[in-house]
Amino acid sequence: MKAWFIDGFGNYENLEFGDFTDTAPLKGEVRIRVRAACVNPIDRSVITGRFPWMQMPHIPGAEFAGEVVERGEGTEAPERGRHVVVFPKLFCGECYYCIRGEQSACLANKHMESAPYIIGLQRNGGWSEFATVPARNVMEIPDGVPFEQAVTLPVDATTALHLVSRCRPSVGEKALVMGAPGGVGSFALQMLKMYGCEVISVVGNREQADMVRGLGSDHVIDRNLKDIVAEVRSITGGRGADIVIDPLGSSTLQTSVEALAPLGRYATCGILTGPKAELSILRLYSMQIELVGSTSSNLPDMYAVLEMMGRSKLRGAVDSTFQFSEMRQALSRLDQHGRLGKIVVKI
Numbered sequence: 001m002k003a004w005f006i007d008g009f010g011n012y013e014n015l016e017f018g019d020f021t022d023t024a025p026l027k028g029e030v031r032i033r034v035r036a037a038c039v040n041p042i043d044r045s046v047i048t049g050r051f052p053w054m055q056m057p058h059i060p061g062a063e064f065a066g067e068v069v070e071r072g073e074g075t076e077a078p079e080r081g082r083h084v085v086v087f088p089k090l091f092c093g094e095c096y097y098c099i100r101g102e103q104s105a106c107l108a109n110k111h112m113e114s115a116p117y118i119i120g121l122q123r124n125g126g127w128s129e130f131a132t133v134p135a136r137n138v139m140e141i142p143d144g145v146p147f148e149q150a151v152t153l154p155v156d157a158t159t160a161l162h163l164v165s166r167c168r169p170s171v172g173e174k175a176l177v178m179g180a181p182g183g184v185g186s187f188a189l190q191m192l193k194m195y196g197c198e199v200i201s202v203v204g205n206r207e208q209a210d211m212v213r214g215l216g217s218d219h220v221i222d223r224n225l226k227d228i229v230a231e232v233r234s235i236t237g238g239r240g241a242d243i244v245i246d247p248l249g250s251s252t253l254q255t256s257v258e259a260l261a262p263l264g265r266y267a268t269c270g271i272l273t274g275p276k277a278e279l280s281i282l283r284l285y286s287m288q289i290e291l292v293g294s295t296s297s298n299l300p301d302m303y304a305v306l307e308m309m310g311r312s313k314l315r316g317a318v319d320s321t322f323q324f325s326e327m328r329q330a331l332s333r334l335d336q337h338g339r340l341g342k343i344v345v346k347i
Contacts (some may be wrong), residue, residue: 003128004327007057009049012328020059023132025072031132032084036147038063039330039343040155040183041272043120043127047331051115054122062088062118064126065141065151066347077135085150086126087137087158087302088118104162104296116296118155127327129347139302142310149309152316152342156183157305158297159269163245164191165301166292167265171196173242176232176259180217181208183342184247184269186317187305189215194313197243200235202228204338211317211340232259240264250274260289267292317341 003020025031043060045051065085071077078084091103098106109117119125119133141150163184169175175192179185180201192199193216201217203209209220221231232241240261246252251273256266257280266289283289308314319340322330324347333343 001129002324003059004061005057005059005127006047009047009052012047012331015047015060015328015331017325017327020057020128022130025070025075025132027072027074028135029072029075029132030068030077030084030135030138031070031130032064032066032086032126032138033069034064034066034126034128034131034347036065036151037061037126037345037347038151038155039327039334039345041270041334042116042118042155043125044331044334046121051111051121053111059124059126059128059131060120061125061127061131062120063151063154063156064131064347065147066126066131068138069130071135075135077138078140083141083147083150084138085141085154085306086119086131086133087139087299088120088125088154089137089158089296089298090117090119090122090134093136101298101300103298104294118296127345127347139306142306145309148318148321148344148346149316150306151344152183152318153305153309154302156342157187157314157316158301159294160184160187160245161191161301161305162297163247163267163269163292163294164188164195166294167243167245167267169195169197169243173197174200174232174236174239174261175243175245176200176202176241176256177217178202178244178246178252178256179248179272180212181317181340182247185245186212186215186341187314188245188247189217190314192243192245194308200232200241207340208338215315215317228255229258236261243267248273250277253277253279257283257289260287263288263290265290265292267294269294318344320344321346
């Protein structure tokens with residue numbers, strides 16, 4: 001089969017396109033004809049060497065969808081020809097956390113402190129014509145949902161739902177979303193609205209402002225034109241935000257915490273702008289602020305976002321669509337500022 005793969009770390013030119021050995025599914029596995037994939041920051045990290053312990057050669061691609069073509073002997077899974085999307089979170093199903101339904105904390109991940117336990121990282125991903133994956137990670141796409149929409153869900157939508165849920169949002173609360181036009185941010189915005197929150201979105205240009213308004217944002221702050229904290233105070237009558245969703249990392253932590261109201265919750269799931277930042281402990285305890293860390297998601301999160309999309313309650317904002325031969329161009333688009341959602345590749 002044809003695939004995009006790496007046989008060592010480097011820049012995007014190190015990503016090779018060519019023949020790669022296809023594998024038949026074993027018991028408990030399903031082979032899929034991949035029809036669409038997304039380009040995600042985690043894929044970039046795989047290519048550039050953030051995880052030096054990875055085995056080579058390796059096919060990146062954490063988000064992909066397609067059709068079932070073969071099931072391993074004795075495997076219960078959607079029938080041949082069914083349209084499916086792959087939940088990328090790997091899990092053992094037997095440890096303390098898996099038994100509790102917290103697959104995001106599965107103890108089988110030997111690199112828990114530095115890397116997610118997902119397809120596309122700790123086993124081959126979906127930047128290929130075919131992919132063989134665990135059957136329990138394969139879920140049917142609701143009727144009427146195209147591959148190009150379903151494929152936006154597996155990483156960013158599930159991560160957003162897990163992140164938002166851990167903040168315990170309630171009707172009428174004020175929620176600030178940093179990086180709102182991005183994958184996680186755009187889904188978090190929509191989910192906070194479902195909870196009945198008043199949402200304030202931070203963007204970087206007019207096109208992004210129009211996008212988040214189209215997704216339901218009540219207020220928009222252009223970080224290049226306005227002081228974020230001052231604007232949040234003005235919008236909330238001086239009180240601040242009850243919740244801040246921040247997928248970005250070190251560059252926005254200080255601003256996010258300063259924008260919080262007393263008893264506010266700050267939640268993060270990423271380090272796109274760096275893994276370390278300074279934080280005032282005085283403000284943390286005097287304002288009774290909660291810091292919430294969240295990674296990946298659990299099986300119920302994937303079922304939930306599929307159901308939301310099937311009922312037209314959730315949609316993936318797509319910035320651009322590329323052909324399979326244009327994977328390097330898709331990655332280059334990922335690096336550009338001003339994106340308007342997800343980057344999809346047709347396969």
